Amino acid sequence: TQLLEQSPQFLSIQEGENLTVYCNSSSVFSSLQWYRQEPGEGPVLLVTVVTGGEVKKLKRLTFQFGDARKDSSLHITAAQPGDTGLYLCAGVRLQGAQKLVFGQGTRLTINP
Amino acid sequence: GAGVSQSPSNKVTEKGKDVELRCDPISGHTALYWYRQSLGQGLEFLIYFQGNSAPDKSGLPSDRFSAERTGGSVSTLTIQRTQQEDSAVYLCASSLELAGVETQYFGPGTRLLVL
Numbered sequence: 001t002q003l004l005e006q007s008p009q010f011l012s013i014q015e016g017e018n019l020t021v022y023c024n025s026s027s028v029f030s031s032l033q034w035y036r037q038e039p040g041e042g043p044v045l046l047v048t049v050v051t052g053g054e055v056k057k058l059k060r061l062t063f064q065f066g067d068a069r070k071d072s073s074l075h076i077t078a079a080q081p082g083d084t085g086l087y088l089c090a091g092v093r094l095q096g097a098q099k100l101v102f103g104q105g106t107r108l109t110i111n112p
Numbered sequence: 113g114a115g116v117s118q119s120p121s122n123k124v125t126e127k128g129k130d131v132e133l134r135c136d137p138i139s140g141h142t143a144l145y146w147y148r149q150s151l152g153q154g155l156e157f158l159i160y161f162q163g164n165s166a167p168d169k170s171g172l173p174s175d176r177f178s179a180e181r182t183g184g185s186v187s188t189l190t191i192q193r194t195q196q197e198d199s200a201v202y203l204c205a206s207s208l209e210l211a212g213v214e215t216q217y218f219g220p221g222t223r224l225l226v227l
Contacts, residue, residue, distance in 0.1 A: 006154075031213060042116070042203050042218025043155070050213065088154060092214065096168070099145075099207070099214055104154040 003027055004091055006103035014111050015081060021074045021106045023089035029101075030094045032065055032072045037086040037105075048092075079110045114138075116219035118204050124225045125194055133189045133222045137206030144187050145216060146179060147203045155203065161187060194226045 004025045013019055023032070031050040035043035047056050049065035049072060056063045060083075062075040072089055086107050090100040117136045125131050137144050143162055147155040157171045161181045172178070176194075181187040191198055201223050205216040 041220050042205070044218070045215055048213055048215070090155075099143075099160070100155075100157070100216060102147075102154040102157075 003101045004089060004103035006087075006089055006106050008106060009104060010107050010109075012109040012111065013079060016078055019076050019079055019108070021087055021089075021108070022071070023073065023103050024071045025091060026070065027091065027101075028069050029091035030069075031092040032069070033090045033092060033100070034063055034072070034074055035088040035090060037088060043086075043088055076108075079108075081110045081112050084108060084110050116204055116206055116217055118202075118219040118222050120222060121220065122223045122225075124227065126227055127196060128193055130190065130192045131194055131224065133191075133202050133224070135187045135189070135204030135206075135219060137185060137187070137204070138208075138217055139185075141206035141208055141217070142184065143207040143209075143214070144181060145205045145207070146187070146189050147205070148173075149201045149203055149221070151200075158189070158202075191224075194224075196226050199224055199226045 007022050031048055033048045034046045036046055037043040047063045049063055052067045052069045054065045060077045064073050086105045088105045089103045119134045145160050146158040149155050159166050159171055159179050163184050164181050176192045179189045201221040203218055203221045205218045207214050207216040
């Protein structure tokens with residue numbers, strides 16, 4: 001059972017376009033994290049959103065946590081080839097050994 | 113070192129052989145995690161250590177998988193009698209909790225191919 005559903009799983013767009021990646025769950029999380037992973041490397045944390053309705057901006061990337069703390073979105077403005085990579089959302093749980101529950105990822109390709 | 117390191121970076125083995133994967137966490141991080149990632153997919157949780165103890169081993173796929181951690185530092189993940197479906201990237205992370213938010217730092221992974 002996939003607790004976190006990411007969509008789309010694959011996205012290929014042209015440089016300069018905008019895009020949004022969604023991360024949805026029926027479960028409530030204490031916070032939610034977004035990671036980016038490049039080939040041959042481990043995931044790197046981009047942001048943690050903690051409060052329902054919270055919006056965080058990281059240059060051209062905007063992250064939003066749903067009011068009910070069950071979903072999140074990542075919006076990229078004016079995408080660049082350097083944004084290419086695998087984007088993973090992860091729900092943070094306070095209880096249990098599995099602290100992070102990962103979505104299956106969105107593989108993003110930005111074409112020059 | 114400054115980050116989490118894993119060895120070997122790549123491992124090719126024959127079906128039925130045992131393999132041992134190593135993780136060196138960031139110094140001072142008490143929590144350590146092992147994940148498995150199939151090609152281009154999300155991360156599957158395997159096991160978590162707090163210090164040298166693993167409170168929950170239910171994420172391990174089968175009894176061929178085992179893990180240990182010694183001295184609150186280095187951890188090894190052992191896969192016995194490897195099968196082709198064990199082929200994946202095995203990622204290790206260590207974590208630090210700041211202001212109530214846990215941040216996991218990942219190593220580069222070990223790419224395992226079982227022929």
